[in-house]
Amino acid sequence: MLKPTKMTRVIIAGTKSLMEPTIATFHRLNVLHITDYLEEGADFKIGKPLKPASKLSEYLLSLRAISNQLGLREKESLLKQSSKELPSQIDEKITKLQKEVSSRFDELRNLEFKIKEKEDLASAVKPFFGLPLPLEAYMGYETVKVYTGYIDADLELGLSKITKNYELFTGEYEKRKIFALFIPTAFEAEAQKLLQDERSYVELKVPQLKGNPPVILDELTKEINILKEKHASIKSELDNIKKEYSDFVIAADEYLSIETQKAEVPLRFATSPNAFIIDGWVPSRNYDEIEKELQESTGGLVYLTRVEEEVKEEDIPIELENPTLAKPFELLINTFATPKYREIDPASVLFITFPLFYAIMLGDVGYGIIVAAMAVLIKNKFKTGGLNALALILFLSSILSIIFGFIYGEFFGFPIFNVGIYRTGEIKHGILGIAVPAIAGIHIPVHRFESVQSLLLLTLVIGIIHILLGLVIGFRNQVIEHGLKHAIFAKGSWMMILIGGVMAIAKLMPAVMSKLPVPTSDPVFAVGGGLAIIGLVLLIMGEGFISILEIPTLLSNVLSYSRILAIGLSSAGIALAVNTLSMNLFIKPDGVLMGKGVVLALVGVVILFIGHLINLLLGILGPGLHSLRLQYVEFFTKFYEGGGKKYVPFGYNRKYTEE
Amino acid sequence: MVADAGMIAIGAGIAVGLAGIGAGMGEQAIGAAAVGAMAEDEKFFGKGLLMTVIPESIAIFGLVVALILLFVFNA
Numbered sequence: 001m002l003k004p005t006k007m008t009r010v011i012i013a014g015t016k017s018l019m020e021p022t023i024a025t026f027h028r029l030n031v032l033h034i035t036d037y038l039e040e041g042a043d044f045k046i047g048k049p050l051k052p053a054s055k056l057s058e059y060l061l062s063l064r065a066i067s068n069q070l071g072l073r074e075k076e077s078l079l080k081q082s083s084k085e086l087p088s089q090i091d092e093k094i095t096k097l098q099k100e101v102s103s104r105f106d107e108l109r110n111l112e113f114k115i116k117e118k119e120d121l122a123s124a125v126k127p128f129f130g131l132p133l134p135l136e137a138y139m140g141y142e143t144v145k146v147y148t149g150y151i152d153a154d155l156e157l158g159l160s161k162i163t164k165n166y167e168l169f170t171g172e173y174e175k176r177k178i179f180a181l182f183i184p185t186a187f188e189a190e191a192q193k194l195l196q197d198e199r200s201y202v203e204l205k206v207p208q209l210k211g212n213p214p215v216i217l218d219e220l221t222k223e224i225n226i227l228k229e230k231h232a233s234i235k236s237e238l239d240n241i242k243k244e245y246s247d248f249v250i251a252a253d254e255y256l257s258i259e260t261q262k263a264e265v266p267l268r269f270a271t272s273p274n275a276f277i278i279d280g281w282v283p284s285r286n287y288d289e290i291e292k293e294l295q296e297s298t299g300g301l302v303y304l305t306r307v308e309e310e311v312k313e314e315d316i317p318i319e320l321e322n323p324t325l326a327k328p329f330e331l332l333i334n335t336f337a338t339p340k341y342r343e344i345d346p347a348s349v350l351f352i353t354f355p356l357f358y359a360i361m362l363g364d365v366g367y368g369i370i371v372a373a374m375a376v377l378i379k380n381k382f383k384t385g386g387l388n389a390l391a392l393i394l395f396l397s398s399i400l401s402i403i404f405g406f407i408y409g410e411f412f413g414f415p416i417f418n419v420g421i422y423r424t425g426e427i428k429h430g431i432l433g434i435a436v437p438a439i440a441g442i443h444i445p446v447h448r449f450e451s452v453q454s455l456l457l458l459t460l461v462i463g464i465i466h467i468l469l470g471l472v473i474g475f476r477n478q479v480i481e482h483g484l485k486h487a488i489f490a491k492g493s494w495m496m497i498l499i500g501g502v503m504a505i506a507k508l509m510p511a512v513m514s515k516l517p518v519p520t521s522d523p524v525f526a527v528g529g530g531l532a533i534i535g536l537v538l539l540i541m542g543e544g545f546i547s548i549l550e551i552p553t554l555l556s557n558v559l560s561y562s563r564i565l566a567i568g569l570s571s572a573g574i575a576l577a578v579n580t581l582s583m584n585l586f587i588k589p590d591g592v593l594m595g596k597g598v599v600l601a602l603v604g605v606v607i608l609f610i611g612h613l614i615n616l617l618l619g620i621l622g623p624g625l626h627s628l629r630l631q632y633v634e635f636f637t638k639f640y641e642g643g644g645k646k647y648v649p650f651g652y653n654r655k656y657t658e659e
Numbered sequence: 660m661v662a663d664a665g666m667i668a669i670g671a672g673i674a675v676g677l678a679g680i681g682a683g684m685g686e687q688a689i690g691a692a693a694v695g696a697m698a699e700d701e702k703f704f705g706k707g708l709l710m711t712v713i714p715e716s717i718a719i720f721g722l723v724v725a726l727i728l729l730f731v732f733n734a
Contacts, residue, residue, distance in 0.1 A: 335704055335705065336704070336705035337702070337705050452726065452729075452730060453730050456726060513731065556716035556719070556720070559716070559719050559720065559723055560715075560716055560719050562719060562722060562723055562726075563719060563722075566719075566722050629708070629712055632705060632708055632709060633708075633709055633712055633713075636705075637709070642705070
């Protein structure tokens with residue numbers, strides 16, 4: 001918690017004959033983060049892949065092609081195949097599959113192409129149903145030019161001006177006029193011009209076929225059906241192959257990926273003609289285990305040692321370490337930047353503040369329940385990865401939202417409990433129809449629209465605490481990295497300015513508002529002002545005069561937290577507007593259920609539904625993004641640098657195969 | 660006092676509205692650039708978001724002014 005996993009740098013050296021068992025051991029343990037060997041020297045060179053590497057990647061390539069052609073996707077749960085039996089099957093099965101699948105796949109493509117061709121032809125023949133000629137009548141003339149197409153206008157008049165020596169056939173196809181014009185080639189130019197001047201003219205190409213259009217179409221349809229049957233039968237053959245071999249293909253893919261990974265890893269080692277050296281990192285807690293396992297698998301002939309030498313902080317791989325509940329929040333950390341080795345990992349702080357801010361903003365029992373249900377759905381659909389983490393974050397946030405919903409007394413914007421309206425003194429009745437007694441001096445529900453001022457103050461207090469926490473963590477990071485003096489200049493000064501400033505302003509504001517003189521004699525004001533000035537002096541000493549420009553940023557940082565209230569108010573406001581609109585206008589006008597008829601009441605229900613749906617979507621996005629922003633912009637900037645390298649152990653998480 | 664309350668409400672509305680427009684104008688250019696940077700390298704997400712929301716404090720200032728108008732001067 002709060003700190004990345006402790007890492008130990010290790011060097012592994014041995015003779016080349018022991019390279020393979022060493023690789024196998026480390027791959028199985030899945031803990032070694034290998035540092036790539038890059039600088040080739042006179043004695044050591046970058047290693048060469050193991051012998052089977054090229055053969056393995058060839059298999060992998062053909063296998064991926066086959067799985068593509070079969071349209072295979074990964075499955076959730078499968079029979080695990082033993083990796084002892086797989087290798088003996090791979091060569092035979094892949095060759096067989098390649099032959100069977102790719103020939104069928106090619107034929108399938110070929111058939112699809114042919115079907116498309118025939119279908120195009122059929123749709124080209126159809127318009128000629130409208131004309132009384134067989135298709136061969138349109139072509140093969142030497143002295144006659146034939147025009148065919150759609151046209152809306154009457155051609156006779158125009159044609160009669162050119163020549164009397166022509167023949168025109170007209171008809172209709174799907175309510176569009178179609179024509180065929182036969183005219184001597186001598187008049188080609190004029191006829192062309194006549195047609196082109198007519199806007200509704202669309203040329204039709206005559207397909208190169210013989211016979212009457214209906215007969216041709218009949219034949220084409222028959223051919224297409226035969227092709228389609230063939231297509232379907234090959235497709236079902238492929239499907240059978242897919243069903244039979246999918247387990248094998250998926251398992252073999254994993255097996256080959258693992259073997260390729262192992263075979264290619266020497267590319268990251270330093271090797272001499274007879275020896276190899278691996279440089280890398282392991283979590284310190286795993287060191288003893290590695291030592292033991294390596295001893296067993298290589299008979300103690302491979303040398304393993306810790307390296308205590310100082311290294312650049314950026315070169316140490318980072319594995320974040322947090323309790324299960326805070327684990328999902330590492331996603332938010334990594335999205336921003338991976339922390340450096342000596343930095344604080346703030347995931348467990350986010351575990352508290354992110355859902356808290358989210359809940360204060362959303363704060364509605366109804367919305368909270370729906371968001372929680374959605375989170376559970378997403379979590380069940382995606383068992384691992386980013387979406388799973390996101391669902392967990394959302395779930396925690398929504399549970400807290402429900403709690404805040406009770407505090408605010410809101411259920412889809414309707415009041416849950418009776419609440420007195422402060423301005424008019426009337427009492428609004430809630431869904432439950434009961435009032436809640438004051439708990440510890442706070443009247444529940446805290447109606448958001450009625451207590452804007454106190455809530456605003458609360459958000460600013462939250463902001464000050466949050467920023468102060470950021471500065472404290474920043475102070476700690478600075479002490480570790482640059483020493484106490486630097487930390488006081490860089491972070492201590494800001495803490496003093498923040499605390500002192502808040503104390504002074506807290507006393508100054510009321511005085512200015514009620515037009516009293518500045519309360520110089522007030523001890524709180526004096527101490528606060530003094531503290532702020534000391535902080536300012538320290539800041540200038542540490543960072544120079546230019547740092548004064550940063551002070552307004554601190555103010556805007558604190559004020560920024562008022563968004564917690566603002567987002568909440570807008571969400572509650574939209575809900576209230578939707579409810580009022582649908583209730584007063586449609587569903588229960590003047591307190592009578594369906595007082596304006598069933599139709600308008602239904603309109604009201606639709607408005608109610610859509611309005612709350614939109615507000616719900618906004619209610620997930622808005623609080624989520626703004627809560628995140630407060631973490632990233634206001635909180636992280638006080639201490640977080642990031643720039644660490646992620647810990648990627650050499651190994652594989654097997655899903656479909658067993659050792 | 661009714662007219663005054665109305666004027667105060669209008670003033671508060673203008674404060675929030677203009678501040679919002681200003682923040683939006685600032686954010687559009689930065690946002691576009693941030694998305695561009697992210698398209699090249701996803702690691703820019705954190706920094707990009709940070710830069711994008713800097714002008715947003717202006718909108719918050721508008722909101723604070725509006726709240727002060729409504730609750731301090733209206734009282």
